[in-house]
Amino acid sequence: PLAAAQTAETLFVNDLGGDIKGDGKSSGAADKVVEEIRAKGGKAVPNYDSVEDGEKLVQTALDAFGRIGKHLSYESSFDPHLYDIIHRVHLRGSFKVTRAAWNHMKNQKFGRIIMTSSAAGIYGNFGQANYSAAKLGLVGLSNTLALEGVKYNVLCNAIAPTAGSRLTQTVMPQDLVDALKPEYVSPLVLWLCHESCQENGSLFELGAGWIGKLRWERTVGAIIRQKDRPMTPEAVRDEWEKICDFDNATKPRTIQESTSSLYEVLSAVDQGISLNRTS
Amino acid sequence: PLAAAQTAETLFVNDLGGDIKGDGKSSGAADKVVEEIRAKGGKAVPNYDSVEDGEKLVQTALDAFGRIGKHLSYESSFDPHLYDIIHRVHLRGSFKVTRAAWNHMKNQKFGRIIMTSSAAGIYGNFGQANYSAAKLGLVGLSNTLALEGVKYNVLCNAIAPTAGSRLTQTVMPQDLVDALKPEYVSPLVLWLCHESCQENGSLFELGAGWIGKLRWERTVGAIIRQKDRPMTPEAVRDEWEKICDFDNATKPRTIQESTSSLYEVLSAVDQGISLNRTS
Ligand SMILES: NC(=O)c1ccc[n+]([C@@H]2O[C@H](COP(=O)([O-])OP(=O)(O)OC[C@H]3O[C@@H](n4cnc5c(N)ncnc54)[C@H](O)[C@@H]3O)[C@@H](O)[C@H]2O)c1
Ligand SMILES: NC(=O)c1ccc[n+]([C@@H]2O[C@H](COP(=O)([O-])OP(=O)(O)OC[C@H]3O[C@@H](n4cnc5c(N)ncnc54)[C@H](O)[C@@H]3O)[C@@H](O)[C@H]2O)c1
Numbered sequence: 001p002l003a004a005a006q007t008a009e010t011l012f013v014n015d016l017g018g019d020i021k022g023d024g025k026s027s028g029a030a031d032k033v034v035e036e037i038r039a040k041g042g043k044a045v046p047n048y049d050s051v052e053d054g055e056k057l058v059q060t061a062l063d064a065f066g067r068i069g070k071h072l073s074y075e076s077s078f079d080p081h082l083y084d085i086i087h088r089v090h091l092r093g094s095f096k097v098t099r100a101a102w103n104h105m106k107n108q109k110f111g112r113i114i115m116t117s118s119a120a121g122i123y124g125n126f127g128q129a130n131y132s133a134a135k136l137g138l139v140g141l142s143n144t145l146a147l148e149g150v151k152y153n154v155l156c157n158a159i160a161p162t163a164g165s166r167l168t169q170t171v172m173p174q175d176l177v178d179a180l181k182p183e184y185v186s187p188l189v190l191w192l193c194h195e196s197c198q199e200n201g202s203l204f205e206l207g208a209g210w211i212g213k214l215r216w217e218r219t220v221g222a223i224i225r226q227k228d229r230p231m232t233p234e235a236v237r238d239e240w241e242k243i244c245d246f247d248n249a250t251k252p253r254t255i256q257e258s259t260s261s262l263y264e265v266l267s268a269v270d271q272g273i274s275l276n277r278t279s
Numbered sequence: 280p281l282a283a284a285q286t287a288e289t290l291f292v293n294d295l296g297g298d299i300k301g302d303g304k305s306s307g308a309a310d311k312v313v314e315e316i317r318a319k320g321g322k323a324v325p326n327y328d329s330v331e332d333g334e335k336l337v338q339t340a341l342d343a344f345g346r347i348g349k350h351l352s353y354e355s356s357f358d359p360h361l362y363d364i365i366h367r368v369h370l371r372g373s374f375k376v377t378r379a380a381w382n383h384m385k386n387q388k389f390g391r392i393i394m395t396s397s398a399a400g401i402y403g404n405f406g407q408a409n410y411s412a413a414k415l416g417l418v419g420l421s422n423t424l425a426l427e428g429v430k431y432n433v434l435c436n437a438i439a440p441t442a443g444s445r446l447t448q449t450v451m452p453q454d455l456v457d458a459l460k461p462e463y464v465s466p467l468v469l470w471l472c473h474e475s476c477q478e479n480g481s482l483f484e485l486g487a488g489w490i491g492k493l494r495w496e497r498t499v500g501a502i503i504r505q506k507d508r509p510m511t512p513e514a515v516r517d518e519w520e521k522i523c524d525f526d527n528a529t530k531p532r533t534i535q536e537s538t539s540s541l542y543e544v545l546s547a548v549d550q551g552i553s554l555n556r557t558s
Pocket of ligand 2: 293331447
């Protein structure tokens with residue numbers, strides 16, 4: 001079985017145990033998870049540090065196991081006015097924990113990182129400006145870590161789950177909170193953490209037992225500029241329909257693919273320009 | 280003409296004028312832009328505050344004009360190790376300037392906001408973990424502001440430009456820096472800022488005279504769960520190809536579209552479950 005709780009693998013369960021606004025701390029949340037895992041015959045160790053103390057948290061894990069397998073941050077906050085706490089916990093916290101674990105993962109040539117993003121970031125959500133920013137920021141972080149880790153077998157993906165929880169309880173009707181169980185999210189996390197899973201740099205939406213994958217789609221767009229003529233906002237306006245037309249859209253996957261199309265535009269418009277395409 | 284420099288409109292030009300790492304400050308960068316606008320017969324006022332002082336910056340603009348039109352932040356930093364400065368300037372700075380301008384824009388029932396994202400965030404880029412996170416975070420922020428502003432005619436979009444600049448000079452060959460002129464980026468910005476432009480909540484890539492638009496594409500995916508049975512990581516693994524198959528992919532545009540598909544999954548799997556779909 002792939003589930004860690006059913007294997008010899010020991011899980012490191014970090015949770016600050018603060019209240020819904022991120023204040024305070026307690027051992028309750030992490031202990032509860034650890035108990036559940038142990039009840040199912042698994043091994044787990046609780047930790048109550050904040051993800052903001054990334055180094056400390058990872059050091060504790062290393063002291064306990066001598067090895068970092070995967071980690072998964074489940075921290076959260078929905079208050080739209082608290083930019084700093086939201087960023088410190090969601091984005092900077094995930095960054096700090098990952099940075100602290102990074103070299104250990106590279107050295108042992110194995111690591112699986114899952115960033116918990118949100119549909120609020122992917123599509124935007126009324127009243128959640130900070131949260132959307134932090135959560136889509138995690139996808140940006142994941143995109144780059146996926147590139148940096150791959151040659152060390154350190155893979156990174158992002159998920160945007162929907163599940164009933166302490167947080168969604170405040171915004172979802174109770175029947176949905178009950179129906180959208182967190183147990184419908186964890187199997188994807190376990191699979192993405194498994195050593196036989198080679199998925200990397202991807203983003204998944206999931207909930208209710210369904211899982212889908214996302215990617216960018218880009219219009220063919222329009223070349224607005226003519227050689228040796230100034231490019232004008234009027235020309236942009238006049239080509240707007242073409243710029244926004246998704247017929248025959250491409251699916252660029254890397255910054256290299258994205259930039260190489262710009263080189264082609266340069267050669268097409270400024271014929272004779274000689275470009276050194278080594279970078 | 281749409282170009283502000285050619286109209287009666289006065290531009291507020293903010294630039295800290297620090298060095299490439301974000302240290303120091305000077306009036307040079309903003310003054311240079313102001314001079315260019317004036318030389319073309321336009322009106323402009325320089326400002327040298329950091330975007331981190333969003334309130335102060337917006338107050339200065341209000342004192343000068345009594346009105347906020349549009350704003351555009353061109354701040355940057357490429358050092359991958361400076362998480363805090365990158366976030367403070369790119370993401371938190373854009374957030375603070377926008378937040379300070381927000382109510383003024385709402386009250387005057389006009390505003391156009393352009394967030395400067397980057398292909399590094401969209402696709403990931405080796406060595407730019409912080410920057411990728413901050414830059415895709417701006418798209419998340421833009422997604423939500425687009426929803427919150429629309430009823431006040433305050434529209435928000437994001438752009439991912441490629442152009443030769445002080446920064447790209449350090450990573451691009453000189454012939455590309457020369458060829459990819461910033462003048463090929465500004466016409467889109469001017470159009471998106473125009474009152475006749477109704478585009479909102481979109482993301483554009485551009486450079487070299489070309490402009491394209493991006494959106495999310497999502498697989499039909501797979502329902503992994505069966506009624507009253509535990510959902511397992513093995514089932515996820517076994518359906519992996521289907522989960523990742525982009526044939527017949529959908530293009531969800533809102534969090535409501537995204538979540539409503541989860542409700543359908545719940546009804547399909549747990550027949551008889553009655554859901555209150557008001558939220
Ligand atoms: N539930 C959903 O539908 C949903 C949707 C999108 C994204 N998410 C994301 O999933 C994750 C889990 O959220 P949830 O819905 O289970 O909420 P939750 O409140 O039930 O869980 C959040 C947990 O994070 C812990 N925490 C908070 N600050 C911490 C810190 N500084 N260090 C360590 N732990 C900390 C809390 O103690 C709590 O147990 C979050 O990242 C959230 O943004 C959830
Ligand atoms: N040039 C590209 O190809 C490219 C690609 C993707 C994104 N971008 C983005 O475009 C924007 C412009 O970058 P650029 O390439 O023109 O770089 P640049 O260094 O030429 O311009 C950045 C400007 O921001 C100013 N600045 C820095 N910190 C500031 C602060 N705290 N407050 C106010 N102003 C500040 C600097 O003084 C400088 O003039 C940046 O947001 C960058 O991330 C550029």
